[in-house]
Amino acid sequence: MGGYEGDQHDTWPYFQHQDNITITAQLGSTAELDCRVNRLRDKTVSWVRREGGEIKLLTWGLHTYSIDPRFSLNFEQPNNWKLQVKYTQRRDQGIYECQISTHPPQVLPVSLNIVAPVVEVVDERGAVVMEKFYKTASTIQLKCTISQMPQAQTFILWRHGDHMLNYDTSRGGISVKTDMSSSVIVSTLFIANATPADSGNYTCSLGDVATGSVIVHILNDEQRAAVQHGSGTSDLCCFSLVLMLPSLSALIALR
Template identity: 75%
Template sequence: MGDEGGGGIEDVVSSEVRYEGGIESGQTASENTGASLSSLWTFSTISQDRYDEHELLPYFQDYVNTTNITVQLGSTANLNCRVKRLKDKTVSWVRRDGDNIKLLTWGLHTYSNDARYALNFEHPNNWKLQIKYTQRRDKGNYECQISTHPPTVYPVRLNVVAPVVVIIDERGESVHEKFYKKGSTIELKCTISQMPQAQTFILWRHGDHMLNYDTSRGGISVKTDMSGSVIVSTLFIAKAGHRDSGNYTCSLGDVATGSVMVHVLNGEQPAAMQHGSGTKDHMCCLLTLVIFCLTLLLLLHLR
């Protein structure tokens, strides 16, 4: 903003250089000097008036056409609004929904009935709107306004996303039920995607019992890979027993949860796992029986 004022000053200097060039035809040196100084004084006055007028106006330090902010469901959204040269003007935050405008803050005061909204001023010039425990309904268009005439507006678009938690099998497909033999190692893997903010607080539970820091049973460990855009957390339970059967959940705080039902069996194959091979065995038995019957009928007929 201040560069424009600087440009005016440079123009004045440039004007001085131009008038030092020489005497136009039909003018004396004194006439030329007087005309030059008169023109320079007029130009300087106009430029300085524009510069001073511009200097009186507040402006947004980080202004862009629209600022997009993406936050995770349940987290805190901070909408920054840094204002320069505010002087006697006032900053306010509003929420815009089409032609409907709802006042949220005015100066340092909050006018929203929703206690999650607050003006959190940061020295020296950040009139930051803070929204705690963001919900899906908080998604939308917000404006930081300066009380000029007309108001100077800084638009912000807030997006609220919910992480997706999925428990997967060995093929990477979603699974809701898993079977293990007694004495084997239970291995449950969950993936967490669509996380705009880094998060490491991933909990595994067996029923209501948290497993991440369980030392009473032994043989339980959790490995979490945060290296990619999708977080992968794996739960290991060694020497599975019947007491390890039940519902397991992988959760990201209270925001998103995935679950799977685990069955620990005494070596027998569950029906769900036998479905494919069991059907084949059944068909083989039927085919063998049909061939035996046909052979028997053929032998009887030959007699």
């Protein structure tokens, strides 16, 4: 329903923006739904949410009635009755209504859309990669792309297992370069002079929202030769056999 300005109710309150509004928020972020009301006077603004045939009262005036503490009314002068949703979840997506207590009530629908960023570790061609192989003493280079981000962020973390690498000064030779010049953020991890200790699971993450991962193998010359011979399944068989040789030798020695 639109405003009543210009008719017999020319003293009634009205919404400053009367078109349907769509808000896009990133999963885990704070969503803010604006509702600017002019000439409110003795009327009251409330927020409700429709879920199926059920109507849930979220706020009434300056008071919050939702049992979910993530919802709150954040009034901004001079006339914005803003609904705030913290730590957004997928289930928060849907239609919300800002209402003015006229008779009949005036209603401004606001659609909230929740978007989850996509984090992927890719190869030089941009294809998603699950494993990467490097020779000893080479430089590890892992590229991570982050897309579908409605809100710009730079808080991108690289981890090796549980160990955070972004600010690691103990090992040396570690650097992270992040390019935010396009809609897709690219973060690249460099680790110089790779050793067998650098093998393992690497993750690139955007806070607690989304994570991409890759398994890195550091091979000596003998292991690289085994992997490079043959193709397809035989590569993995040869590689697995090379990794098992030290354990088999130790077992034979014990016998």
